[in-house]
Amino acid sequence: MAEATTQQVRIERMAYGPEVVGRLESGKTVFVAGAVPGDLVEVAVDREAERYCNGHVSKVLEASPDRVVPECPYAAACGGCPWAQISYDAQARHKRDGVVSALARIGRMGEERAEALVAPLVSPSAPWGYRNKVELAVVERGGRLSLGMHAADGSGVVAVKACMLLDKGHQGVVKSVAGALSYMANSHHLELERVGVRVSTRTREVEVALWDRPGGFPRAAVAKVLADACKPTSVTRVMQKGPAKARKIAGQERLAGRGSWGEVVGAERMRVSAPSFFQVNTKGAERLVELVMEGLDPQPDEEAMDLYCGAGTFTLPLARRAGFVSAVESYGPAVRDLRRNLDEARLDNVDPIGGDAGLEFPDTDADVIVVDPPRAGLAEQVVSQLSDQPARAIAYVSCDPATLARDLARFEEKGAFEPVSVTPVDLFPQTFHVETVTILKRRAGR
Numbered sequence: 001m002a003e004a005t006t007q008q009v010r011i012e013r014m015a016y017g018p019e020v021v022g023r024l025e026s027g028k029t030v031f032v033a034g035a036v037p038g039d040l041v042e043v044a045v046d047r048e049a050e051r052y053c054n055g056h057v058s059k060v061l062e063a064s065p066d067r068v069v070p071e072c073p074y075a076a077a078c079g080g081c082p083w084a085q086i087s088y089d090a091q092a093r094h095k096r097d098g099v100v101s102a103l104a105r106i107g108r109m110g111e112e113r114a115e116a117l118v119a120p121l122v123s124p125s126a127p128w129g130y131r132n133k134v135e136l137a138v139v140e141r142g143g144r145l146s147l148g149m150h151a152a153d154g155s156g157v158v159a160v161k162a163c164m165l166l167d168k169g170h171q172g173v174v175k176s177v178a179g180a181l182s183y184m185a186n187s188h189h190l191e192l193e194r195v196g197v198r199v200s201t202r203t204r205e206v207e208v209a210l211w212d213r214p215g216g217f218p219r220a221a222v223a224k225v226l227a228d229a230c231k232p233t234s235v236t237r238v239m240q241k242g243p244a245k246a247r248k249i250a251g252q253e254r255l256a257g258r259g260s261w262g263e264v265v266g267a268e269r270m271r272v273s274a275p276s277f278f279q280v281n282t283k284g285a286e287r288l289v290e291l292v293m294e295g296l297d298p299q300p301d302e303e304a305m306d307l308y309c310g311a312g313t314f315t316l317p318l319a320r321r322a323g324f325v326s327a328v329e330s331y332g333p334a335v336r337d338l339r340r341n342l343d344e345a346r347l348d349n350v351d352p353i354g355g356d357a358g359l360e361f362p363d364t365d366a367d368v369i370v371v372d373p374p375r376a377g378l379a380e381q382v383v384s385q386l387s388d389q390p391a392r393a394i395a396y397v398s399c400d401p402a403t404l405a406r407d408l409a410r411f412e413e414k415g416a417f418e419p420v421s422v423t424p425v426d427l428f429p430q431t432f433h434v435e436t437v438t439i440l441k442r443r444a445g446r
Contacts, residue, residue, distance in 0.1 A: 005044070006043060006044050006045070007042070007043055007045070008040065008042055008043075009022035009023065009024065009030060009035075009040075009041055009043045010022060010039075010040050011035045011037050011038060011039045011040075011064070012037065013037050014094040014097075014098065014432065015031060016402065016432060017432055018033065018079075018082030018083075018432060019031040019032055019033050019054070020032050020036065020039075022035070022043070024043075028052060028053060029051070029053075030055050031052065032055050032056065032057060033054075033055070033057070034056055034057040034085075035057050035060075036066055036067040036085055036086050036090075037066060037090070038064025038065060038066055038067075039057075039060060039062065039063060039067065040060075040061045041058075041059065041060050041061060042058045042059040042060075043056070043057060044056055044057075044058040066087045066090035067087075068085060068086065070085055071164060072084055072128070072164040074158055077151060077152060077158045078151065078158045078160065079149070079152040079153075079154075080134075080165065080430075081430035082430075082431060082432065083430050083432060084430045088429060091127075091426075091429065092121045092123060093121075095121055095424055095426060095434040096118060096120065096121040099118050099401045099422065099434065100114045101401075102404070102405040103117065103118065103401070103405045103422065105405070106402055106406055107404075107405035107406070107408045108409050108412075109408075117419060117420075117421065118422045118424065119421060119422065119423040119424070121424040121426055122287055122291075122423060122425045124281070124283040124286070124425065124426070125283040125284055125427075125429070126429075127430065128164050128429070129166065129167045129168050130165065130281050130283065130284070131165040131166050132280055133197065133198045133199075133278070134149075134174060134197050135194055135196050136148060136149070136157075136174065136177065136178060136194065136197070137149065137150045137156075137157045137194060138192045138193060138195065144182075144185065144186075145181065145185035145190060145192070146159065147159075147177070147192075148160055148178060149174075160175065161175045162174060162175060169199075169201060170199040170201075170206065173197055174197065176229040176230040177226065177230055178195075180226055180230070181210075181222075181225075181226075184218070184222060184225050188221055190212070190217075190218075190222075191212050191213060191215070192212050193212055193213070193240070194211045195208065195209065195210055195211065196208070196209040196211065198261045198272075198278075200262065200282070202263060202282070203263060203264060205233040205234065205258070205263075206230060206232045207233065207234040207235070207236065207257075207258075207260070207274065208234070208236075209236050209237075209238055210222065210235070210236070210237045210238070210255075211238045211240060212237065212238075212239060213240060214239045214241060214250050217237060219237070219253070219255050223235050223255040227256060232256070233257045233261075234254070234256070234257035234259055235254075235255040235256040236252060236253065236259055236260075236273075236274045237252065237255055238252050238274050249275055249332070252333070258271075259273075260273045260274075261273075261274070261278075263278070263282060264282075265282060265289065265313060266289055266290075266317065267320075268317060268345065270311060270312065270313070270316070271311075271341060273333050273337050275333040276331070276333045276334040276337050277310050277311075277331075278310070278311060279427060280428075281428070284425060284426070284427035285313055287425055288313075288427075288437060289313065289317055291395075291423055291437040292314055292370055292395040292397065292437060293318075295393065295395050295421065295437065296368040296370070296393050296395050298318060298322040298368050299321070299322065299367075300321070300322070300323055302322050302368060303323060303324050303325075303326070303364060303365065304319075304322040304326070304366060304367065304368050304369070304370070305326045305328075305364070305366035305369040305370070305389075305391075306318055306325055306326070306369075306370045307357040307370070307372070307373070308330075308371060308372045308373045309329045309338060309370075310329060310337075310338070310372070311334050311337035312327070312337070312341045314370045314372065315338065315342070316341060316342070316347065318370065319342075319350050320347075323349065324349050325349065325351070326350075326351050326353060326362035326364055327352050327353065328353045328355065329352070329354065330355055330356045330357070335352060335354040338352050357371075357379075357382055358379050358382045358385065365389065365390050366390075367390075367392055368392065368393050368394075368395075369386065369391050369394045370394075370395045371396050371397070373403075375403065377398065377400065377407050378396075383407060383410040383411060383414065386417075387411060387416040387417065388416075391442065392441065393440065394417055394440040395438070395439055395440075396408075396439075396440065397438075398435070398436045398438065399434075399435050401434065404422075404436055404438065408438065408440075415443065416446045417440040418440060419439070420439050420440065421438065421439045422438045423438075424436050425437060
């Protein structure tokens with residue numbers, strides 16, 4: 001196999017992803033893994049397409065002032081922290097710039113308007129030790145089970161003693177869980193697909209969720225070995241069926257403890273089952289709630305709508321302030337969590353609706369609306385339905401600047417709402433991901 005050709009490249013900027021962007025001598029754009037904006041590097045070109053190519057750093061010739069030595073000893077091998085070699089100040093700058101760029105290009109706002117619209121990035125937590133959840137990859141080789149973090153090069157798993165993204169009090173739980181399950185696999189057949197670990201510094205709860213296929217399972221033995229290893233407050237098994245890219249939940253079993261995980265967000269106490277989504281940064285989730293409530297300012301005589309509401313992160317505080325809330329969620333486990341959280345909070349002014357947001361769009365006239373869709377953003381039909389509402393304001397919580405920008409352009413085409421602020425919130429330091437809270441207000445005369 002021929003060796004990859006190399007060229008000197010000055011790295012210009014970040015891409016929305018783990019790679020950075022530079023230009024070859026020919027002028028062709030190259031996406032480079034392992035570099036930092038400002039670096040002068042020797043790039044080995046791995047793959048060429050017609051308009052761009054991909055490569056990796058073979059040598060750093062001149063380090064950028066923003067390049068740092070990662071605090072995590074596994075950062076180079078583990079794929080979880082692709083920006084760990086970039087100073088946090090630079091990470092924050094690039095994340096905001098990425099949001100501005102998406103609004104200017106994809107949202108067709110232009111640089112000047114986008115720059116004026118996007119607020120400074122909010123950093124609610126420390127750059128390390130902020131996560132409440134990690135997932136362990138599982139690989140079976142030669143009859144032995146290995147658990148660890150996904151390798152950066154996709155070659156398998158990286159065994160780690162601790163994950164520095166988890167809070168300091170729980171960082172060692174990764175090694176404990178991986179060791180316990182690897183030990184179990186020597187005497188019991190485990191067909192695990194992944195393992196989720198959720199922790200809380202506020203409730204002191206630790207949940208281990210074992211993801212596998214339906215079938216026989218050594219329930220008592222697994223619960224015992226995990227109890228000895230890390231004293232979890234909950235051990236659950238989540239069974240899935242279907243092809244790899246379209247898994248469906250076939251069932252969930254409580255093997256030990258509560259069978260769910262508890263967390264406190266602001267004034268609200270919530271319980272979340274293993275399959276349900278919950279923000280991995282609790283302090284970040286609190287800041288999102290604050291920005292949404294400040295932007296909407298719901299009143300006791302108003303109706304609210306919460307689409308893609310999950311287990312109720314925004315629904316509960318909305319229900320404390322508004323007169324009535326219609327909450328829509330399509331994922332069955334999250335709907336059950338939402339109903340439980342409403343019951344435990346003794347809130348009876350919410351209508352929890354299970355189903356797709358477009359198909360089950362509430363038949364009501366909302367005054368304020370929250371939408372928190374998945375990475376794919378809003379369906380065009382939902383943008384139309386929202387634009388037909390008489391609401392005075394919409395809060396759009398997004399985890400992808402590109403789909404946010406696309407959807408804001410669609411709102412502009414409809415003409416009823418316009419964005420008045422976009423606040424980037426860094427829930428994911430050491431990665432390229434960024435959350436945003438956009439407040440849209442009704443246009444005068446519409």
